[in-house]
Amino acid sequence: xxxxxxxxxxxxxxxxxxxxxxxxxxxxxxxxxxxxxxxxxxxxxxxxxxxxxxxxxxxxxxxxxxxxxxxxxxxxxxxxxxxxxxxxxxxxxxxxxxxxxxxxxxxxxxxxxxxxxxxxxxxxxxxxxxxxxxxxxxxxxxxxxxxxxxxxxxxxxxxxxxxxxxxxxxxxxxxxxxxxxxxxxxxxxxxxxxxxxxxxxxxxxxxxxxxxxx
Ligand code: AP5
Ligand code: MG
Numbered sequence: 001x002x003x004x005x006x007x008x009x010x011x012x013x014x015x016x017x018x019x020x021x022x023x024x025x026x027x028x029x030x031x032x033x034x035x036x037x038x039x040x041x042x043x044x045x046x047x048x049x050x051x052x053x054x055x056x057x058x059x060x061x062x063x064x065x066x067x068x069x070x071x072x073x074x075x076x077x078x079x080x081x082x083x084x085x086x087x088x089x090x091x092x093x094x095x096x097x098x099x100x101x102x103x104x105x106x107x108x109x110x111x112x113x114x115x116x117x118x119x120x121x122x123x124x125x126x127x128x129x130x131x132x133x134x135x136x137x138x139x140x141x142x143x144x145x146x147x148x149x150x151x152x153x154x155x156x157x158x159x160x161x162x163x164x165x166x167x168x169x170x171x172x173x174x175x176x177x178x179x180x181x182x183x184x185x186x187x188x189x190x191x192x193x194x195x196x197x198x199x200x201x202x203x204x205x206x207x208x209x210x211x212x213x214x
Pocket of ligand 2 (some may be wrong): 013014030032082083084
């Protein structure tokens with residue numbers, strides 16, 4: 001089973017991916033998380049990607065497709081939730097080609113849909129644990145103890161560098177210009193489901209669940 005979670009920055013792709021990996025025994029492939037890990041580790045990929053990410057621009061398609069090719073080679077036919085990939089029509093076409101070559105397919109593409117203002121509110125209040133990666137929200141999903149990770153107990157939650165207001169604005173622009181057309185690519189293939197993303201985490205989770213028919 002391979003599912004793609006599409007949608008603007010901050011819509012809740014990572015949050016919903018967590019539920020799906022638990023329920024489906026799947027692996028989350030988040031290109032954003034892979035890139036941030038490469039930046040932290042100071043690899044060549046991380047050095048190439050950092051400037052694009054800090055500005056809220058997309059990392060070039062060939063870099064991303066190379067990363068996905070390597071990841072899919074490791075995963076074989078393990079169930080996968082793609083989060084934040086593909087983000088351009090060229091990436092979607094590259095994934096089609098890769099999947100055909102592996103004799104695999106995409107089962108469902110779930111597009112989470114919200115207004116830009118919801119994204120701005122959510123991203124401004126997002127905090128994450130630098131140790132285990134758990135994600136919180138000061139407004140909508142605060143940690144039980146202020147500034148302490150519920151999952152691993154680490155003290156000192158951080159704000160992502162690209163969650164500054166001017167970078168959020170560019171990420172939204174890039175989304176509308178380059179990523180929104182990816183939905184049409186999958187609609188034409190007949191496996192797109194649109195789910196409202198503005199409700200509570202639980203409401204969105206139910207929407208995703210019914211879109212997947214399980
Ligand atoms: P990436 O890490 O993919 O960022 P993004 O797409 O901008 O999305 P986010 O991770 O910010 O949001 P999300 O939808 O996962 O929401 P979350 O669950 O955290 O990419 C970062 C950068 O890497 C890009 O800008 C680009 O430079 C590069 N990159 C990555 N992939 C690439 C690709 N394929 N091609 C080229 N470049 C690429 O939730 C957000 C907040 O809201 C959290 O605080 C959460 O707790 C809260 N929340 C979630 N759901 C709800 C809800 N229902 N109600 C209230 N609050 C909620
Ligand atoms: Mg994310």
